[in-house]
Amino acid sequence: MKRNSRLSLALHTLSHMAGDPDRVRTSADIAVHAGTNPVVVRRVLGKLREAGLLSSEKGHAGGWRLAKPARSITLADVYLALDERLVSGNDTDLEPSHCSVETGLQMRVAEVLEEIEESLVKRLRETSITDVHPKSCSYCDS
Protein backbone atom coordinates (compact mmCIF):
# COMPACT_ATOMS: atom_id res chain seq x y z
CA MET A 1 0.00 0.00 0.00
CA LYS A 2 1.03 3.55 -0.48
CA ARG A 3 -0.26 7.00 0.13
CA ASN A 4 -3.75 7.67 1.41
CA SER A 5 -3.91 4.04 2.35
CA ARG A 6 -5.69 4.80 5.59
CA LEU A 7 -8.58 6.54 3.91
CA SER A 8 -8.65 3.90 1.21
CA LEU A 9 -8.60 1.07 3.72
CA ALA A 10 -11.34 2.66 5.79
CA LEU A 11 -13.64 3.14 2.81
CA HIS A 12 -12.92 -0.35 1.60
CA THR A 13 -13.86 -1.87 4.94
CA LEU A 14 -16.90 0.29 5.55
CA SER A 15 -18.17 -0.47 2.09
CA HIS A 16 -17.96 -4.18 2.87
CA MET A 17 -19.80 -3.69 6.10
CA ALA A 18 -22.49 -1.65 4.43
CA GLY A 19 -23.26 -4.67 2.27
CA ASP A 20 -23.86 -6.93 5.26
CA PRO A 21 -24.24 -4.83 8.42
CA ASP A 22 -25.09 -7.67 10.79
CA ARG A 23 -21.99 -9.67 10.14
CA VAL A 24 -19.17 -9.31 12.64
CA ARG A 25 -15.73 -9.16 11.08
CA THR A 26 -12.40 -9.78 12.69
CA SER A 27 -9.40 -7.63 11.90
CA ALA A 28 -7.76 -10.74 10.50
CA ASP A 29 -10.58 -11.26 8.00
CA ILE A 30 -10.51 -7.64 6.96
CA ALA A 31 -6.74 -7.67 6.65
CA VAL A 32 -6.86 -10.60 4.26
CA HIS A 33 -9.46 -8.96 2.07
CA ALA A 34 -7.69 -5.62 2.09
CA GLY A 35 -4.31 -7.20 1.53
CA THR A 36 -2.70 -5.83 4.64
CA ASN A 37 -2.01 -6.56 8.29
CA PRO A 38 -4.46 -7.09 11.20
CA VAL A 39 -2.65 -4.55 13.35
CA VAL A 40 -2.84 -1.94 10.63
CA VAL A 41 -6.54 -2.65 10.32
CA ARG A 42 -7.07 -2.21 14.03
CA ARG A 43 -5.13 1.03 14.00
CA VAL A 44 -7.30 2.55 11.30
CA LEU A 45 -10.58 1.09 12.52
CA GLY A 46 -9.76 2.23 16.03
CA LYS A 47 -10.00 5.79 14.79
CA LEU A 48 -13.37 5.08 13.30
CA ARG A 49 -14.52 3.62 16.59
CA GLU A 50 -13.41 6.73 18.47
CA ALA A 51 -15.60 8.69 16.10
CA GLY A 52 -18.56 6.44 16.79
CA LEU A 53 -18.74 4.92 13.33
CA LEU A 54 -17.77 1.42 14.36
CA SER A 55 -17.94 -0.70 17.46
CA SER A 56 -15.59 -3.48 18.41
CA GLU A 57 -15.88 -6.37 20.81
CA LYS A 58 -13.06 -8.19 22.46
CA GLY A 59 -12.76 -11.84 23.23
CA HIS A 60 -14.07 -14.94 21.59
CA ALA A 61 -16.41 -14.29 18.67
CA GLY A 62 -15.51 -10.62 18.91
CA GLY A 63 -14.82 -8.29 16.01
CA TRP A 64 -16.04 -5.20 14.26
CA ARG A 65 -19.38 -3.95 13.03
CA LEU A 66 -21.09 -0.71 12.09
CA ALA A 67 -22.20 1.39 15.03
CA LYS A 68 -24.83 3.25 13.02
CA PRO A 69 -26.79 2.86 9.79
CA ALA A 70 -24.52 2.77 6.77
CA ARG A 71 -26.68 5.33 5.00
CA SER A 72 -25.93 7.87 7.71
CA ILE A 73 -22.14 7.55 7.43
CA THR A 74 -20.63 10.02 5.02
CA LEU A 75 -17.15 10.26 3.61
CA ALA A 76 -16.70 13.38 5.72
CA ASP A 77 -17.26 11.34 8.86
CA VAL A 78 -14.53 8.97 7.78
CA TYR A 79 -12.19 11.73 6.68
CA LEU A 80 -12.53 13.63 9.93
CA ALA A 81 -12.31 10.47 12.02
CA LEU A 82 -8.92 9.74 10.51
CA ASP A 83 -7.67 13.26 11.26
CA GLU A 84 -6.78 13.70 7.64
CA ARG A 85 -6.04 17.25 6.68
CA LEU A 86 -5.07 16.86 3.07
CA VAL A 87 -5.19 20.48 1.98
CA SER A 88 -4.31 22.64 4.93
CA GLY A 89 -1.39 21.02 6.68
CA ASN A 90 -1.21 20.81 10.42
CA ASP A 91 0.99 23.88 10.41
CA THR A 92 0.53 25.09 13.92
CA ASP A 93 4.14 26.08 14.14
CA LEU A 94 4.60 28.71 11.50
CA GLU A 95 7.74 30.34 12.72
CA PRO A 96 7.37 34.09 13.17
CA SER A 97 9.17 35.85 10.37
CA HIS A 98 11.38 38.85 10.85
CA CYS A 99 8.96 40.73 8.67
CA SER A 100 5.45 41.37 9.90
CA VAL A 101 4.16 41.52 6.35
CA GLU A 102 5.44 38.01 5.73
CA THR A 103 3.62 36.78 8.78
CA GLY A 104 0.44 38.37 7.51
CA LEU A 105 0.85 36.72 4.15
CA GLN A 106 1.57 33.34 5.70
CA MET A 107 -1.58 33.63 7.74
CA ARG A 108 -3.54 34.60 4.67
CA VAL A 109 -2.26 31.58 2.75
CA ALA A 110 -3.16 29.32 5.66
CA GLU A 111 -6.56 30.97 5.74
CA VAL A 112 -7.21 30.26 2.09
CA LEU A 113 -6.10 26.66 2.42
CA GLU A 114 -8.41 26.30 5.38
CA GLU A 115 -11.29 27.52 3.25
CA ILE A 116 -10.45 24.92 0.64
CA GLU A 117 -10.27 22.26 3.32
CA GLU A 118 -13.76 23.16 4.45
CA SER A 119 -15.01 22.96 0.90
CA LEU A 120 -13.54 19.50 0.64
CA VAL A 121 -15.28 18.33 3.80
CA LYS A 122 -18.50 19.83 2.56
CA ARG A 123 -18.18 17.84 -0.63
CA LEU A 124 -17.36 14.67 1.29
CA ARG A 125 -20.50 15.13 3.32
CA GLU A 126 -22.55 14.63 0.17
CA THR A 127 -21.45 11.05 -0.34
CA SER A 128 -22.46 8.14 1.85
CA ILE A 129 -20.49 4.96 2.20
CA THR A 130 -23.41 3.15 0.65
CA ASP A 131 -22.57 5.05 -2.52
CA VAL A 132 -19.17 3.39 -2.50
CA HIS A 133 -20.60 -0.10 -2.46
CA PRO A 134 -20.58 -1.62 -5.95
CA LYS A 135 -23.89 -2.49 -7.51
CA SER A 136 -23.09 -6.12 -8.16
CA CYS A 137 -21.42 -7.42 -5.07
CA SER A 138 -21.39 -11.14 -4.56
CA TYR A 139 -19.31 -10.68 -1.44
CA CYS A 140 -22.47 -9.96 0.48
CA ASP A 141 -23.42 -13.59 -0.06
CA SER A 142 -20.10 -15.13 0.77
Added chain:
Amino acid sequence: MKRNSRLSLALHTLSHMAGDPDRVRTSADIAVHAGTNPVVVRRVLGKLREAGLLSSEKGHAGGWRLAKPARSITLADVYLALDERLVSGNDTDLEPSHCSVETGLQMRVAEVLEEIEESLVKRLRETSITDVHPKSCSYCDS
Protein backbone atom coordinates in the same frame (compact mmCIF):
# COMPACT_ATOMS: atom_id res chain seq x y z
CA MET B 1 8.66 23.66 6.88
CA LYS B 2 6.43 20.66 6.96
CA ARG B 3 3.81 19.02 4.89
CA ASN B 4 2.20 20.66 1.91
CA SER B 5 5.10 23.05 1.87
CA ARG B 6 5.26 23.07 -1.91
CA LEU B 7 1.72 24.28 -2.37
CA SER B 8 2.14 26.72 0.47
CA LEU B 9 5.41 28.05 -0.89
CA ALA B 10 3.98 28.42 -4.37
CA LEU B 11 0.95 30.37 -3.19
CA HIS B 12 3.11 32.49 -0.96
CA THR B 13 5.39 33.44 -3.82
CA LEU B 14 2.67 33.97 -6.39
CA SER B 15 0.78 36.15 -3.97
CA HIS B 16 3.83 38.32 -3.61
CA MET B 17 4.23 38.58 -7.33
CA ALA B 18 0.60 39.43 -7.79
CA GLY B 19 1.19 42.49 -5.66
CA ASP B 20 3.97 43.79 -7.88
CA PRO B 21 3.96 41.93 -11.18
CA ASP B 22 6.72 43.91 -12.87
CA ARG B 23 9.33 43.26 -10.27
CA VAL B 24 11.81 40.49 -11.00
CA ARG B 25 12.63 38.33 -8.00
CA THR B 26 15.59 36.05 -7.51
CA SER B 27 15.22 32.66 -5.91
CA ALA B 28 17.49 33.94 -3.14
CA ASP B 29 15.13 36.81 -2.36
CA ILE B 30 12.13 34.54 -2.37
CA ALA B 31 13.90 31.98 -0.22
CA VAL B 32 14.64 34.57 2.45
CA HIS B 33 11.07 35.76 2.55
CA ALA B 34 9.67 32.25 2.58
CA GLY B 35 12.19 31.07 5.12
CA THR B 36 13.65 28.33 3.00
CA ASN B 37 16.39 27.53 0.50
CA PRO B 38 17.00 28.98 -2.99
CA VAL B 39 17.26 25.52 -4.49
CA VAL B 40 13.96 24.50 -2.99
CA VAL B 41 12.43 27.64 -4.41
CA ARG B 42 13.77 26.91 -7.87
CA ARG B 43 12.48 23.34 -7.68
CA VAL B 44 8.96 24.44 -6.90
CA LEU B 45 8.92 27.45 -9.17
CA GLY B 46 10.35 25.34 -11.96
CA LYS B 47 7.13 23.35 -11.93
CA LEU B 48 5.13 26.52 -12.21
CA ARG B 49 7.24 27.59 -15.15
CA GLU B 50 6.64 24.28 -16.91
CA ALA B 51 2.95 24.99 -16.53
CA GLY B 52 3.36 28.44 -18.04
CA LEU B 53 2.54 30.36 -14.89
CA LEU B 54 5.98 31.84 -14.38
CA SER B 55 8.96 32.73 -16.51
CA SER B 56 12.55 32.76 -15.40
CA GLU B 57 15.64 34.41 -16.83
CA LYS B 58 19.20 33.35 -16.30
CA GLY B 59 22.22 35.51 -15.92
CA HIS B 60 22.82 38.86 -14.46
CA ALA B 61 19.67 40.67 -13.35
CA GLY B 62 17.77 37.48 -14.00
CA GLY B 63 15.03 36.00 -11.85
CA TRP B 64 11.38 35.15 -11.77
CA ARG B 65 8.19 36.89 -12.76
CA LEU B 66 4.60 36.10 -13.65
CA ALA B 67 4.12 34.79 -17.17
CA LYS B 68 0.46 35.82 -17.30
CA PRO B 69 -1.94 38.16 -15.52
CA ALA B 70 -2.30 37.31 -11.84
CA ARG B 71 -6.06 37.47 -12.12
CA SER B 72 -6.03 34.61 -14.61
CA ILE B 73 -4.04 32.27 -12.38
CA THR B 74 -6.22 30.06 -10.22
CA LEU B 75 -5.34 27.80 -7.35
CA ALA B 76 -6.20 24.88 -9.62
CA ASP B 77 -3.45 25.95 -12.02
CA VAL B 78 -0.98 25.90 -9.16
CA TYR B 79 -2.26 22.64 -7.75
CA LEU B 80 -2.08 20.86 -11.08
CA ALA B 81 1.27 22.40 -11.94
CA LEU B 82 2.74 20.85 -8.80
CA ASP B 83 1.31 17.43 -9.65
CA GLU B 84 -0.41 17.32 -6.30
CA ARG B 85 -2.99 14.60 -5.94
CA LEU B 86 -4.04 15.03 -2.38
CA VAL B 87 -7.19 12.92 -2.38
CA SER B 88 -6.74 10.14 -4.88
CA GLY B 89 -3.24 8.77 -4.48
CA ASN B 90 -1.13 7.92 -7.47
CA ASP B 91 -2.12 4.32 -7.03
CA THR B 92 -1.47 2.97 -10.46
CA ASP B 93 -0.25 -0.29 -9.02
CA LEU B 94 -3.21 -1.74 -7.21
CA GLU B 95 -2.12 -5.31 -6.94
CA PRO B 96 -4.71 -7.75 -8.31
CA SER B 97 -6.43 -9.52 -5.47
CA HIS B 98 -7.14 -13.21 -5.41
CA CYS B 99 -10.80 -12.28 -5.28
CA SER B 100 -12.39 -10.56 -8.23
CA VAL B 101 -14.95 -8.93 -5.98
CA GLU B 102 -12.18 -7.30 -3.99
CA THR B 103 -10.68 -5.93 -7.17
CA GLY B 104 -14.04 -4.50 -8.11
CA LEU B 105 -14.39 -2.84 -4.75
CA GLN B 106 -10.89 -1.42 -4.88
CA MET B 107 -11.64 0.07 -8.26
CA ARG B 108 -14.87 1.52 -6.96
CA VAL B 109 -13.07 3.15 -4.01
CA ALA B 110 -10.48 4.61 -6.38
CA GLU B 111 -13.31 5.81 -8.57
CA VAL B 112 -15.00 7.63 -5.71
CA LEU B 113 -11.75 9.23 -4.60
CA GLU B 114 -11.17 10.37 -8.15
CA GLU B 115 -14.55 12.06 -8.15
CA ILE B 116 -13.65 13.87 -4.93
CA GLU B 117 -10.35 14.88 -6.46
CA GLU B 118 -12.16 16.44 -9.39
CA SER B 119 -14.46 18.30 -7.05
CA LEU B 120 -11.45 19.68 -5.28
CA VAL B 121 -9.89 20.94 -8.50
CA LYS B 122 -13.21 22.45 -9.47
CA ARG B 123 -13.30 24.34 -6.19
CA LEU B 124 -9.69 25.47 -6.61
CA ARG B 125 -10.57 26.87 -9.99
CA GLU B 126 -12.88 29.37 -8.31
CA THR B 127 -10.11 31.15 -6.44
CA SER B 128 -7.48 33.34 -8.06
CA ILE B 129 -4.08 34.04 -6.56
CA THR B 130 -5.13 37.68 -6.33
CA ASP B 131 -7.64 36.51 -3.75
CA VAL B 132 -4.76 35.26 -1.65
CA HIS B 133 -3.05 38.63 -1.57
CA PRO B 134 -3.76 40.45 1.71
CA LYS B 135 -5.66 43.71 1.51
CA SER B 136 -3.07 45.77 3.34
CA CYS B 137 0.26 44.78 1.94
CA SER B 138 3.13 47.18 2.44
CA TYR B 139 5.44 44.69 0.80
CA CYS B 140 4.34 46.02 -2.56
CA ASP B 141 6.08 49.26 -1.68
CA SER B 142 9.28 47.79 -0.29
Added chain:
DNA sequence: TCACACGTAACAATAGCAGTTGCATTTATC
Protein backbone atom coordinates in the same frame (compact mmCIF):
# COMPACT_ATOMS: atom_id res chain seq x y z
C1' DT C 1 36.26 38.92 -18.02
C1' DC C 2 33.60 39.00 -14.13
C1' DA C 3 29.62 38.77 -11.20
C1' DC C 4 25.22 36.97 -10.87
C1' DA C 5 21.42 33.96 -11.39
C1' DC C 6 19.20 29.83 -12.97
C1' DG C 7 19.40 24.42 -13.82
C1' DT C 8 20.47 20.25 -12.09
C1' DA C 9 22.58 16.43 -9.91
C1' DA C 10 23.95 14.20 -5.73
C1' DC C 11 23.73 13.50 -0.99
C1' DA C 12 22.31 13.80 4.06
C1' DA C 13 18.71 14.38 7.43
C1' DT C 14 14.20 14.05 8.69
C1' DA C 15 9.38 12.61 9.11
C1' DG C 16 5.51 9.80 8.27
C1' DC C 17 3.71 5.37 7.51
C1' DA C 18 3.17 0.37 6.71
C1' DG C 19 4.46 -3.74 8.42
C1' DT C 20 5.74 -6.84 12.12
C1' DT C 21 6.31 -8.93 16.67
C1' DG C 22 5.09 -9.49 21.26
C1' DC C 23 2.26 -9.34 25.14
C1' DA C 24 -1.61 -7.97 28.17
C1' DT C 25 -6.58 -8.04 28.42
C1' DT C 26 -11.16 -9.55 27.55
C1' DT C 27 -14.67 -13.03 26.50
C1' DA C 28 -17.13 -17.18 24.87
C1' DT C 29 -16.84 -22.04 25.10
C1' DC C 30 -15.43 -26.52 26.75
Added chain:
DNA sequence: GATAAATGCAACTGCTATTGTTACGTGTGA
Protein backbone atom coordinates in the same frame (compact mmCIF):
# COMPACT_ATOMS: atom_id res chain seq x y z
C1' DG D 1 -11.07 -23.20 35.79
C1' DA D 2 -8.70 -23.82 31.37
C1' DT D 3 -8.43 -22.72 26.73
C1' DA D 4 -8.94 -20.49 22.41
C1' DA D 5 -9.85 -16.32 20.07
C1' DA D 6 -10.15 -11.69 19.59
C1' DT D 7 -8.95 -6.65 20.52
C1' DG D 8 -5.61 -2.99 22.54
C1' DC D 9 -1.31 -1.31 22.64
C1' DA D 10 3.62 -0.54 22.69
C1' DA D 11 7.96 -1.00 20.42
C1' DC D 12 10.68 -1.74 16.65
C1' DT D 13 12.03 -2.18 11.75
C1' DG D 14 12.26 -0.76 7.05
C1' DC D 15 10.60 2.07 3.20
C1' DT D 16 9.49 6.30 0.90
C1' DA D 17 8.80 11.11 0.24
C1' DT D 18 10.43 15.52 1.16
C1' DT D 19 13.34 19.12 2.62
C1' DG D 20 17.70 21.02 3.11
C1' DT D 21 22.39 21.49 1.48
C1' DT D 22 26.51 21.54 -1.41
C1' DA D 23 28.54 21.65 -5.71
C1' DC D 24 29.04 22.57 -10.38
C1' DG D 25 27.60 23.68 -15.14
C1' DT D 26 25.33 27.17 -18.08
C1' DG D 27 23.68 31.45 -19.61
C1' DT D 28 23.75 36.68 -19.53
C1' DG D 29 24.49 41.44 -18.72
C1' DA D 30 27.82 44.93 -17.13
